[in-house]
Amino acid sequence: EILPEVSKSLPLTADPDQRAICGMSFGGICAWTVAWQRPDAFRKVISQIGSFTNIRGGDAYPGLIRKTPKKPIRAFFQDGIRDLDNPHGSWPLGNMQMEAPSTFAGYD
Numbered sequence: 001e002i003l004p005e006v007s008k009s010l011p012l013t014a015d016p017d018q019r020a021i022c023g024m025s026f027g028g029i030c031a032w033t034v035a036w037q038r039p040d041a042f043r044k045v046i047s048q049i050g051s052f053t054n055i056r057g058g059d060a061y062p063g064l065i066r067k068t069p070k071k072p073i074r075a076f077f078q079d080g081i082r083d084l085d086n087p088h089g090s091w092p093l094g095n096m097q098m099e100a101p102s103t104f105a106g107y108d
Helices: 002-006 024-035 059-065 091-096 100-106
Strands: 020-024 044-048 072-076
Touching: 020 024, 024 044, 024 059, 024 072, 059 100
Parallel strands: 020 044, 044 072
Antiparallel strands: none
16 A cells, blocks of 8 residues: 555656565564565565564464465575574574475475
8 A cells, every 4th residue: 555655756666576575573574474465566575583483473474385375475584593582482493484384385
């Protein structure tokens, strides 16, 4: 909904292959979710310290990626071994768990 409004005042490409979205922490999983749900709008994702843990179903993505036909998106996931580990889960592990299903499903 926001892209048409922004394009009124800024030059935006209409090509989703040329659009990227990024976020940190919960914004990282939000960026992934936007591309996952709307690959017609965004096809490149940068997730820094994405919250792929047991918060609002964030830990469900590895299974969804394996079961869903490949989407035209590319992603970069970044985390560190000393990141958050609490009752919701481990942020480093949550991000690492995105790698195997992504490879299995044929993502770069």
